Amino acid sequence: MTEENKHCYIKEGKLALPYQYFAGRIGSKFLVSLRDKKKILGVKCEKCGKVFIPPRKTCERCFEDISEKWVELSNEGEVTNFTVVRTDDKHHPRKAPYVLAMIKLGGADTPIAHILGGVDPDSVKIGMKVKAVFADKAVNTMLQIDRFEPVN
Amino acid sequence: MIKFSKQQLKIPKMMRPVYLVTGGMSEFRRAFPEKRTEELCVEALTMAAEMINMSPAELKSYIHTCYYGHFADHFGDQLLGESVIHDRLGLDPLGNIGVKTGGATGGSTLWEAVKAVASGYSDCALALGWERMDEVPTDEGNHLISCAADKDWETPLGHIYTGYYAVMAQKYWQVYGKSEDSFRKTMAEIAVKNRGYAYHNPFAQGGMKITVEDVLKSPVVAYPLRALDACLMSVGSACCIVADEKTAFKMCKNPLLVYVAAGTHTLRPADRRDMEIPLLPNETKNTYKDLDKRFPGGELYPGFTGFLAARMACYYAYRMAGVYDPCEDLDLVELHDAFTISDIQSYEDVGIRPYGEGRTYVESGDCYVTNPKTGKPGKLPANPSGGLIGCMHAVGATGLMQVCELMLQIWGRHAEVHGDAKRWKSFGKTKPKDWKDLQVKGAKRGLAISHAGVGSHVTATILVDPKHQLKGGKA
Numbered sequence: 001m002t003e004e005n006k007h008c009y010i011k012e013g014k015l016a017l018p019y020q021y022f023a024g025r026i027g028s029k030f031l032v033s034l035r036d037k038k039k040i041l042g043v044k045c046e047k048c049g050k051v052f053i054p055p056r057k058t059c060e061r062c063f064e065d066i067s068e069k070w071v072e073l074s075n076e077g078e079v080t081n082f083t084v085v086r087t088d089d090k091h092h093p094r095k096a097p098y099v100l101a102m103i104k105l106g107g108a109d110t111p112i113a114h115i116l117g118g119v120d121p122d123s124v125k126i127g128m129k130v131k132a133v134f135a136d137k138a139v140n141t142m143l144q145i146d147r148f149e150p151v152n
Numbered sequence: 153m154i155k156f157s158k159q160q161l162k163i164p165k166m167m168r169p170v171y172l173v174t175g176g177m178s179e180f181r182r183a184f185p186e187k188r189t190e191e192l193c194v195e196a197l198t199m200a201a202e203m204i205n206m207s208p209a210e211l212k213s214y215i216h217t218c219y220y221g222h223f224a225d226h227f228g229d230q231l232l233g234e235s236v237i238h239d240r241l242g243l244d245p246l247g248n249i250g251v252k253t254g255g256a257t258g259g260s261t262l263w264e265a266v267k268a269v270a271s272g273y274s275d276c277a278l279a280l281g282w283e284r285m286d287e288v289p290t291d292e293g294n295h296l297i298s299c300a301a302d303k304d305w306e307t308p309l310g311h312i313y314t315g316y317y318a319v320m321a322q323k324y325w326q327v328y329g330k331s332e333d334s335f336r337k338t339m340a341e342i343a344v345k346n347r348g349y350a351y352h353n354p355f356a357q358g359g360m361k362i363t364v365e366d367v368l369k370s371p372v373v374a375y376p377l378r379a380l381d382a383c384l385m386s387v388g389s390a391c392c393i394v395a396d397e398k399t400a401f402k403m404c405k406n407p408l409l410v411y412v413a414a415g416t417h418t419l420r421p422a423d424r425r426d427m428e429i430p431l432l433p434n435e436t437k438n439t440y441k442d443l444d445k446r447f448p449g450g451e452l453y454p455g456f457t458g459f460l461a462a463r464m465a466c467y468y469a470y471r472m473a474g475v476y477d478p479c480e481d482l483d484l485v486e487l488h489d490a491f492t493i494s495d496i497q498s499y500e501d502v503g504i505r506p507y508g509e510g511r512t513y514v515e516s517g518d519c520y521v522t523n524p525k526t527g528k529p530g531k532l533p534a535n536p537s538g539g540l541i542g543c544m545h546a547v548g549a550t551g552l553m554q555v556c557e558l559m560l561q562i563w564g565r566h567a568e569v570h571g572d573a574k575r576w577k578s579f580g581k582t583k584p585k586d587w588k589d590l591q592v593k594g595a596k597r598g599l600a601i602s603h604a605g606v607g608s609h610v611t612a613t614i615l616v617d618p619k620h621q622l623k624g625g626k627a
């Protein structure tokens with residue numbers, strides 16, 4: 001350390017930021033259905049036909065209010081993409097190694113990101129058929145689906 | 153003594169005139185647990201489309217670049233919320249950028265959009281802002297917002313803006329208010345007026361019928377500022393669509409010329425250096441030659457009591473739009489009344505009154521839609537929306553809400569929108585039986601001031617009905 005830098009102070013700081021997350025009326029209906037009925041809901045724009053999962057109030061292309069156009073999606077789908085997380089980090093939801101996959105559910109137009117468990121990470125393949133495994137207790141986030149697992 | 157160079161004082165040049173085509177707002181509330189931010193932004197854009205009888209999809213088809221204003225993205229664990237909104241509005245693959253200048257975020261967002269059109273880069277641009285301040289309790293919100301103050305030397309002394317403004321208020325009251333009780337009452341009148349106007353605004357969060365006594369009896373936050381002197385903390389969204397002349401007249405019958413200029417000043421009021429007062433078109437050196445005799449302690453500019461950023465924004469904007477005397481050339485203003493005291497300070501910065509005489513704007517009754525002293529229309533009504541004290545302060549949306557309100561006034565559609573019982577109902581409210589039309593009769597030109605921090609960033613936006621353009625205004 002140089003003489004000039006010897007007296008440079010370092011002050012420890014911490015910005016606490018507790019906050020509430022509002023899922024909104026539509027997001028809440030989606031989460032409640034996952035929690036209480038173990039059913040995955042989307043909304044469908046009748047004008048352009050797109051099925052949105054997670055659901056939203058307005059189709060961004062047609063600007064139609066689609067908040068009441070609920071459709072039930074299959075709890076099963078297929079892997080369209082994946083990676084294996086191999087580093088541990090206190091902010092990760094699982095211990096490494098775990099599989100982070102894009103999964104397209106039956107009846108959906110676009111995939112969702114989720115965790116793929118119950119499988120050797122090295123044997124995951126694109127096109128693999130997977131099904132949702134729901135959390136036992138209330139989580140009230142996307143992790144209300146605890147993970148996906150291979151169908152067989 | 154600081155002097156500005158010619159280059160610094162150049163009047164901003166736009167390569168072509170820019171028009172406001174339309175604008176829209178969501179309702180504003182302290183909390184919207186049932187709505188996601190994207191839904192509020194969709195509401196704002198949908199209203200903008202409805203105002204010019206377009207579908208949102210049709211309006212979107214004109215937009216070429218997007219400017220998003222959102223300030224406190226550290227509140228809710230979502231950095232780059234701009235991308236979320238851009239996605240939910242279906243505006244990909246257009247270029248977008250986020251703008252962040254504290255309380256002036258809304259005005260700065262419009263500034264960016266206007267420059268994009270003025271330069272020729274875009275023929276039509278979207279400026280849309282929002283704020284989600286219900287994720288945290290009010291005290292945490294005040295704390296987190298004041299992270300925008302100087303972390304090295306100021307925030308350790310108090311993590312709340314009211315404290316900073318209170319110090320200015322004390323100084324202003326001593327020098328220009330001559331420590332008179334009547335000055336404190338004049339401050340309170342602003343809080344009464346703006347909450348009273350908000351009572352007639354269906355979008356507003358804080359409409360209230362109160363008296364000067366109520367303000368003076370409300371709890372002290374930091375002396376002399378009391379709870380009812382302060383603005384609201386709000387959730388909501390607002391947007392403006394701007395375009396070049398050809399596109400604007402294709403999109404709607406009566407687009408309004410729009411001019412925006414910006415100024416800044418030191419983050420810490422204590423760092424301010426003395427300078428000559430930058431003069432507005434209707435001022436001369438003589439205007440202030442005996443300021444120190446009339447108001448001892450007021451000889452140093454900007455001292456602790458003026459907002460140089462607001463003065464500079466108007467210095468540029470008035471000359472762009474051809475405004476000589478704001479009281480004569482403008483028909484109404486929407487000012488950034490973060491606190492009653494900063495509202496009075498701003499009257500002087502923007503030239504509604506010369507420095508030192510801001511209080512007379514209220515005391516004369518000029519700032520009212522109907523002058524309570526004469527029963528006649530006020531000379532230059534301020535904040536018929538209710539402003540930040542009565543309507544909302546959803547930071548990223550605030551400056552845009554002000555411009556939407558000016559637009560409605562100049563279009564003569566204030567009552568159509570604010571007096572619509574269906575709109576009140578759609579917000580879950582009942583239109584008051586004693587609802588009052590606050591349309592400023594014959595409004596042709598208006599000014600909105602969007603202001604940050606203790607005056608760190610300010611934008612001045614001037615809207616002009618093109619049929620009533622001022623001589624000297626560039627178009």
Ligand SMILES: [Zn+2]
Pocket residue numbers: 045046047048049050059060061062063064
């Ligand atoms: Zn659609």
